[in-house]
């Protein structure tokens with residue numbers, strides 16, 4: 001089996017996270033905008049406008065019907081009014097058509113198409129009706145008085161001149177004509193038309209017996225009757241066709257469909273409002289969650305910062321402690337390097353350093369530096385008799401007692417064993433230096449007891465000194481060596497004394513210059 005290498009999934013880098021967050025926010029915002037637009041209220045003005053249009057169209061249509069009815073019954077001003085409302089009705093129809101949505105709602109579109117079609121048909125038929133109605137109205141209004149007029153004439157001279165049989169017959173024909181025309185005007189029918197036609201033929205056949213004036217009236221009556229015969233059924237048919245257009249019903253249907261359409265839009269808007277509300281609540285929750293996450297992140301960052309700060313402070317504290325410790329150790333090392341651990345006095349190294357500086361000062365100021373080399377006498381016996389510890393104690397007592405007698409600017413060093421060195425600066429005179437040597441001898445001798453043991457020690461001191469530039473030129477080592485040599489002389493001369501080196505240099509009183 002061949003092992004398929006695991007596909008590496010790209011890690012969620014901060015950049016990718018940012019991109020994803022950006023896309024998410026964009027999608028959320030677009031969805032919010034979509035729901036907001038869909039939940040926008042349909043403009044109530046449009047609905048009002050449309051419904052007012054429908055109402056006005058209904059009113060104009062009713063007026064139209066009323067005018068047709070007026071024309072039917074022969075009211076004179078009705079005929080021109082049959083078409084005066086048409087431009088306004090056409091304009092209203094166009095406006096309603098604009099309010100019908102292009103997409104969706106087939107029922108509304110079909111209702112509008114039905115109305116538009118009905119209105120067109122009604123308009124066409126009404127135009128025809130308006131053309132045929134006036135001659136019929138004229139004939140109907142003309143005929144009854146014309147017949148009455150002719151009948152009156154027949155009762156006068158015309159009737160007397162014509163044969164009585166024909167006059168009676170014409171009168172009867174005219175009576176029949178009026179009756180049948182009246183019936184025909186109510187319900188026109190083919191048998192009735194044939195009968196009227198027969199009467200008219202009879203009237204025409206009798207014209208020969210009458211004067212031209214009567215004949216003319218008879219012609220006019222025949223003509224008017226024929227107009228009624230022709231136009232009455234035609235007008236009735238046109239009226240039936242107008243009624244069949246059913247514009248009222250179409251308008252009623254369109255009104256209902258518009259209502260239904262607006263109600264549906266309203267319901268849809270309400271539904272989207274619900275979605276918008278729920279979505280807003282979801283966004284709020286999302287926002288609250290993001291806020292919580294952010295707060296948590298800030299808290300964690302704060303805690304980490306706090307810990308880091310504490311760790312830093314701790315580190316700083318430890319560093320400060322360690323530094324102080326190191327400084328103290330360094331000082332201790334420095335002190336150890338410069339001091340004798342048993343007596344706390346400066347050691348040989350530090351002494352030579354101080355001596356170098358003192359010689360440099362003496363060189364500048366032309367003063368005297370004195371070195372006294374001290375070696376204890378009888379110290380070995382202390383060690384041998386009472387032990388090393390007592391010997392140490394004696395060495396410490398010697399150091400303390402001699403040190404106490406010196407000035408602050410003087411120095412006392414222990415070179416090792418039972419050897420000490422005193423360094424005096426700016427010594428005014430040889431006598432002063434010797435006095436110090438004597439004090440040192442006395443102080444050392446004064447150590448007579450240690451650890452409850454009787455002690456008997458003294459010291460041999462060799463003294464050397466250097467003055468000014470010449471002395472400084474000899475150097476510290478030479479000065480120490482001279483003092484050491486003088487100390488040996490003091491030992492050799494019986495101990496417990498001091499010996500001054502022959503090379504020592506002093507200030508001669510009154511001279512301010514050198515000498516030995």
Ligand SMILES: Nc1nc2c(ncn2[C@@H]2O[C@H](COP(=O)(O)OP(=O)(O)OP(=O)(O)O)[C@@H](O)[C@H]2O)c(=O)[nH]1
Nearest residue numbers: 376377378379380381383388389391392416417418
């Ligand atoms: N207790 C103690 N003894 C020391 C120390 N350093 C050296 N010694 C001893 O000091 C003694 C010094 O010897 P010496 O100077 O010959 O003894 P001394 O009896 O003074 O003899 P002279 O100098 O000839 O008078 C030796 O016994 C050393 O062992 C120390 O630090 N402590």
